Amino acid sequence: MARSSSVATARSRFRTVVRRLSAALAARCSVDLRALAAFRIGLGALVIADLIRRSRSLSAFYTDDGVLPRSALFADYGEVYSVHALVGEPWAVTLLFALAGAFALALLAGYRTRLAALASWLLLLSLHARNPMVLNSGDSLLRMLLFWSVFLPLGARWSVDALRRAGAGTDADAAAGAGGSERDPGADDGDESATAGPSGSAVATVATMAVLIQVLLMYVTNGIHKRGSDLWMDGEAVAYIMQADHFTYLLGNHLAEFTGLLRGLTVLWIALLFASPLLILLTGIPRAAIASLFVGMHLGMAVTMPIGLFPIVVVVGFVPFFQTPVWDAAERAVDRFGPPAALERWRARLESVGESLASLDASIPRPTPSGALAGLRARVGRGRPLLSTVVPYVFLVLIVLSSAQAVGYAETPDPAENALETVEMDQHWRMFAPDPTRTTRWFVTVGTLADGTERDVLRDSPVEFDRPPRAEATYRSARWRKYLGNVASTDNENHRSYLANYLCEDWNRTRETAVENVTIHQQYERTDPYNGSVVAANGFELIEYDCSGEFIQDE
Template sequence: MDWSRSPSATRPNLSAVLDRLSIAIQRRVAIDPRALAAFRIAIGTLLILDLALRARNLGTFYTDAGVLPLRALFSDYSPVYSLHAISGAAWVQALLFAVAGAFALALLLGYRTRLATIVSWLLLLSLHARNPMVLNSGDTLLRMLLFWGMFLPLGREWSIDARRLETTRGGEDGTVDETREPVTDESGPSAGDSDDESGMSVPGIVSVPTMAILLQVQLMYLTNAVHKTRSDKWMGGDAVVHIFQADHLTILLGDVLADQHALLELFTYAWIAVILLSPLLLLLTGVWRAAFASVVIGMHLGMATTLQIGLFPLISVGALLLFYPPVVWETATALATRIGIAAPLRRGLDRLQRTAPRVPLPDAPAVPAATDLPATTRTAIETTASRSRVLFSTVIPWLLLVLVVLSNAEAVDYADVPEVGDEVLETVNADQSWRMFAPNPTSTTRWLVAPADLEDGSQVDAFGGGEVDWDRPPSADELYDTARERKYVSNMRYADNENHRSYFANYLCDRWNRSHETGLENVTIYGLTDNAGPYDDEPDIAKYKKIEYDCSGPFVQNG
């Protein structure tokens, strides 16, 4: 028997293996255009919702009358690159919120989609830079999803842009309307359904950006899984039991489940299993991928009904829509047609396309007609345009994806990001760690008491507005009007943010004195914590003095 193989016989076999491997990878990083559309609609909606929720604390967190006036911002966070830092006036912030909302609506509707995505990302960066003290992991995820979305054809389906393209190609009367604006399909190197030589199809859009955004979601779960596996509480099964004892975090169903320790232990193991198995989001395809993505979505919806952690669960759900394969969208489309909502939706898009205002983009510099140019010049122009497209759709996403992977590896001590890489990540605000409730989950109820002396000699709680009460509140989450306020207070108390204690005390003094005839003379802020464990019968309340502040004195920055 001849055990040797000729090079000519080996090369075809190796080529076939590599082709199959390539197709297998492409199938796992492909995104259906309808998934991109659903993702776009979800992100646009979440941006509007985020702005609406933040607007409740617009004066508190984004103006000079709030907890972080511009002089404090520039002192503590310089340099600050934020359009929201051009003025501390409330009307300027309200105007910027309105502009951001308009672009978010354009993104939702798929109108000038690429432009809307870029501007929405820039305005979100600006908003986050204005007050870092109120940010959480949901803000990081939303920021990164928008960032990768800039490189994706989000307006290809279910959008005003897509309907305009259809009308441009052929109107309802069968004619071509040359006055309508075409929409460029910027999907990257490979778009649409493609077939390799072996007949295996790759459904959806395949490009470096599609791979990047799917990996971004995957990295969030894997990095968090590493943090959690280093935690005794998580691996011991009682982490969620401890988290649900933090009464300032639990809401709705969470208040009901707080005493169901056996069930919460089961939830602990279930979530650990889900994040450890999260690579299945990329490894699986078809119905199995859809099923697993649905399980993860179900877990996030459970978070939304039990914990006050802002929009993070809903943002995660929006990201997971990208993993749904064509079979899901074909089924959804068939169902929408059957129940009669598909046609009205199409008519609505047509109506929006006709009525949406035309906001022309800046015209490119006029160039001579291609036929009037020398052959060498035409070749140079075509080469430059081609290289620019490759740079935007492939090279830049590749480089940034590598840095994002390194940033996640650095967060769990597996690698170091080079100094130049750190500068790039800082510039686009793409550094990340994903420590959510890990390695040491929150396990104690925390609240504030701020006794303040009035000019008439009486005393009041400057934070709560009523009488000073040192007892544990029946429900600590009710002390905070919003999740942003709770996050700010938590950071002010426990993070390395001593300056913010004086900013907050100054804000309490000003807020009271603006709305009451009898002013405050001084205020003392105490952080209270119930250190009792989930299996203890009696509270164990500790009181920590954070700051004494003279309301009649000048603005003070401690630390």
């Protein structure tokens, strides 16, 4: 009898421990539905902004007239899983950009949210696969955030889907009063499990845990990479970055001389990287305080370094870290002071558009499904919870393994590694690591014209090898800087021919005097950030290219 009582007590204690651990895990993985709504809006806006920025070099980077025609893409990369690689004409690629923009707009508005998120991720994956030479860490993070968003109830608040559900609920009440029933039109978006409860309710699922851990892994992995760098650990890295002026602009152009401040920022950044696990261990306001420090640092990057949308992508990625107490406080502040008049007008307009879309969607006649189709839908509906749990769980395990492998702590099995590479989810996160950028680099593309004169054919300017006043201004965009840096890599010799061939053809299509020969040089200069002296300066030729010769030419 005593033994039976002892076993019962042990079981009770075990259940109590499990409940407490489950509650603690749920508290750390919970995300407020308002945060998910803001996250959704941010993702949609980011995809639209990214498409607009890429469209400035659409022909150069994504068509057969550009730096990587499809013949070269397939020759260098083998199998390419990309819809964008099926077409090579600018008009066709433009249509794909427009399609991606339409889905991103639907995501922003929260219309058919799950479908919009899935389509946005697939199209972004396709776009990235079309030209890997122009990708950066911001692209990788945006791609991962979009993937996890597919499994999150992003349309539960501030969305057209929420309006559709509300309208369907009203109709259902009326139908119930008349003895009928009405199906929730928002159920197809997979948000039904997250819509119950008050406006400030939160959800805790495998997907919410995954999106939080994704951001954490980026910092932990990057911090481990930087730990092996003397410049980072000695507090000097940011001072060296700021003197490499092809990586600075705006406020960054004026910070190089404040080496004491830059040392302090380096120490603060390293401290934040090592403290990043607190983003998961803490909850509520303390977590929001740590997250705000990270957000502030990335906003600082946005006004000092021309690194594309990366800082803004990270800021959007931090939105889910702000839990219910923060959103409750924000709502109280809005209730107390009232929203700005301009914001209120925009809110009213968006609500009007959302209601119009909801009414239009409800008015579209839908055929009654046959018995077989209805049965298939029922089976799919029953399998959806399993899919929405198992898939994110599997990929969460895989990205943790990939991150551990990136820093030498584990090995990812070959099948898992192949799966990650196929959907471009392998985790590296080597931003400015292990050593930071500390050398100013610029490119000179000497074109010899038919009349014997020389011209820089990339910038359509006189040929000048000396360090420019602002090296950053010699690049058409941050995307071009990333591309040219990759072209200069010793692993990408063929791409030097692709670039030179593009410069030849692009010049000859638009100028009367043809270019016959192009020679691409990379110049560099390194200076000491503490005394301004030049430590090293030189340049080297990447390729001399005959515009009438073979497509791929030796250096």
